Amino acid sequence: MSEEVKKFKITIDGQETEVAPGTTILEAARQIGGKSVPPAMCYYKPLETSGGRCRTCLVEVSKGSEADPRPMPKLVASCRTGVMDGMEVKNLNSEKTQEARHAVTEFLLINHPLDCPVCDQAGECHLQDLGYEHGLERTRTEFERRTFEPEDIGPYIKLHMNRCILCARCVLLANQLTEEREHGILFRGEQAEISTYLNKALDNDFIGNVIDVCPVGALTDRTSRFASRVWFTKPMNASCECDKCSGKVVLWMKGDEVIRVTTRQDQYAESEEWICNSCRWDKKDTKFWNIEGPRHIDRHSVISLNHYQKPVDEPVLLDNPFAKQLSNKDEHQAEEQK
Incomplete structure (x- = not known):
């Protein structure tokens, strides 16, 4: 008879849960759910070795564990940091975390064009959400954005390197699903880019999944673009x-x-x-x-938000203070009229 594995207790934004040893802070937060879940642009659970690249999931660990209650000296990537028993984490409640997320979003938008009105990913783009929450009205940098021409890397796939944030999801997926990968990250540093070797086309029975794993509009479906x-x-x-x-x-x-x-x-x-x-x-x-x-x-x-079939008990009010304030005002006026 196997011994029962002791679970670790972790508290995130004041909410406690129990997880198995080896679970990351991000997965523990997802178990709690709600707004305590850090955003993730590069982490993708079905892909092996994903995460640790974009740094949007940084959180503050205010208590390391029951055995060592000291806080961690720096913010940590929640997608790559394992849970310890008694750990306490701050996400929404941490000023350091929000400031760091604001800075990371600014870095991601240094070269990424704000072409949401013409991008096919608009409406389901994680970077668009981050840009709305933490982005600036204009860039603080003076140098020109690096630009690339759109490239057809397959009969059905178009690559817009201008929008790529080098999350490497598409490369990891190709590593996992194909035996002969034909694209990857070329060059280093600010010159790094996703491309194919000698303009080879991506040709594999499952290569279309790179479109679904891309968090931005860098990889799009040529058959449905602008449709x-x-x-x-x-x-x-x-x-x-x-x-x-x-x-x-x-x-x-x-x-x-x-x-x-x-x-x-x-x-x-x-x-x-x-x-x-x-x-x-x-x-x-x-x-x-x-x-x-x-x-x-x-x-x-x-x-x-625009879905035509809403589940039972779904709140119809947008979750923001301004909307709630207007709603409370309307309710108050209705009560006065009664």
Whole structure:
């Protein structure tokens, strides 16, 4: 009979939970949920060795553990730091964390263009959310942004290096799903870029998944570019019989037309199962699919806010102090009229 593994207790923003040894602070925060979950631009749970690159998930550890209650001297990357028993972490409640996240967002936007109005990723972009929360109205740097020409790196994939933040998710996915990777990070430092070797095209049965793992609009689907804004489409769960993958996808539909096909993703925009290129691009017609019903988008985004089928007990009020203040004012006026 195996011995029961003792779980570690961790407190994040005053909320306590128990996790298994070896769990990272980020995964512990996700177990708690809510706004205590740090943002993550490079960490992607299904990808091995992901994380530790973007530094948006920095948190303050105010208490190391029960055995050693001293605080950690510096902010730590929550996606790469393991939990200790009795650890106390500050995310929203830490001024240092918010200041660091503000600085990291500014660094990410040094070269990233603010072309959200024309970007296909607008409405489901993590960097767009960070830019709205922590970005500046204008850049403080004087040098010109580095620019690249859009590049077709496959028959269905377009690369916009201008928008890339070098999170390396696409490279890690290719390492994990393919035996012969044809693209990677070339050069070093400020000259680093994602590209293929000698302009080779990405050709693999599962390479289309690099589009889904990209947190910004650097890798886009050539078959659905500029076809429709994401908030004008209806995501539908669908499945088919496929000999390469599970065949479980999300169809993004505009009327009866299938605009694009993607993997099913959880509330942190991480793919549940990879899908093959055939399901993604060769079956963009409802006749190939068994449509199961509407897909509820769990993550906080313009898609979930505009979703046409809201779950029970979902708050209709936007979660910000100004909206709450207006709502309370309206309620007060209604009571006075009574």
